């Protein structure tokens with residue numbers, strides 16, 4: 001038997017893990033499913049790349065199996081209202097709803113040309129105020145679908161912070177009041193820009209303030225992740241020792257994205273070497289390979305940083321992220337309090353560093369850390 005024809009059992013990056021590729025999250029799936037069926041509006045928070053999008057997609061798949069109507073929308077794919085309208089409406093046109101949509105559009109979007117075949121709508125030549133009316137109506141589409149079918153509609157709005165690019169507070173206010181009035185629809189919001197979402201949902205005076213239950217996604221517990229990793233290797237007839245799985249999880253600190261990335265690479269090392277039992281030296285090879293694969297990106301990130309920001313990151317690496325206000329840190333980096341403050345804000349907002357709940361700053365990308373340590377040697 002050869003591994004050449006097997007498919008890598010680990011997904012990462014834009015390849016979203018679903019079904020058997022998806023690790024653990026059983027409790028989160030259960031809770032979310034339950035709350036969404038009850039009609040809740042939920043905001044899923046986490047640090048970057050913990051698995052919010054994958055969790056949402058897996059929950060929606062389960063809800064579809066239970067015959068709920070669902071829609072997943074990545075708001076960043078619709079940077080203006082016209083695109084938003086055409087893409088959003090398509091989510092609700094399924095085999096059984098085409099005729100209904102056609103009638104609905106004739107009644108609700110009288111100024112818009114609708115092509116019968118693919119039900120595309122022509123928004124060209126519409127005035128700004130007519131576009132606003134169309135946007136307003138299209139936002140009500142899931143509610144009307146729910147009323148028509150008598151079945152709850154579950155809508156996921158990922159990268160939700162991007163609604164801010166549509167046109168500021170006016171849109172946010174409109175969405176907030178619409179969503180609140182939609183009793184046939186449950187909404188789940190998420191996105192990669194944690195600080196913007198936080199501003200939208202947790203700053204008093206913001207339209208979405210207190211409008212959703214906050215669901216914080218943590219890291220996958222190490223024992224559950226270990227079980228998953230072992231079973232994924234086993235699936236392709238590769239044996240991995242418990243200690244080796246422990247080494248992987250300790251390297252990545254159980255961070256979803258980096259664990260998936262390392263396991264994906266390790267599996268590939270085994271494929272090339274035709275190892276049906278993972279050898280200890282395969283793990284450092286896989287780590288080196290991941291760093292190598294990413295090195296052009298890391299190089300560019302580093303080159304684009306100003307000197308002050310670089311000093312701050314080096315300080316965190318050398319002195320430690322708990323000591324950013326210490327004399328030792330200031331001595332090492334030669335940065336003023338103001339420069340440290342500015343640097344922490346910039347690096348956090350650009351995901352180069354992360355503040356842990358205990359107040360410690362760290363570089364979340366373990367492979368970037370590895371790359372940087374080598375560079376600074």
Ligand SMILES: Nc1ncnc2c1ncn2[C@@H]1O[C@H](COP(=O)(O)OP(=O)(O)OP(=O)(O)O)[C@@H](O)[C@H]1O
Pocket residue numbers: 011012013014015016017018021022023024025046047048049050051052053054055191192193220256257260
């Ligand atoms: N439970 C899981 N099991 C296996 N792979 C997972 C799991 N959760 C996420 N992944 C994978 O990890 C990668 C990152 O996950 P995902 O994109 O869902 O994270 P995210 O929190 O939405 O990231 P961002 O903050 O950038 O939006 C994806 O390739 C995804 O398929």
Ligand SMILES: [Mg+2]
Pocket residue numbers: 052053054158191192
């Ligand atoms: Mg995401």
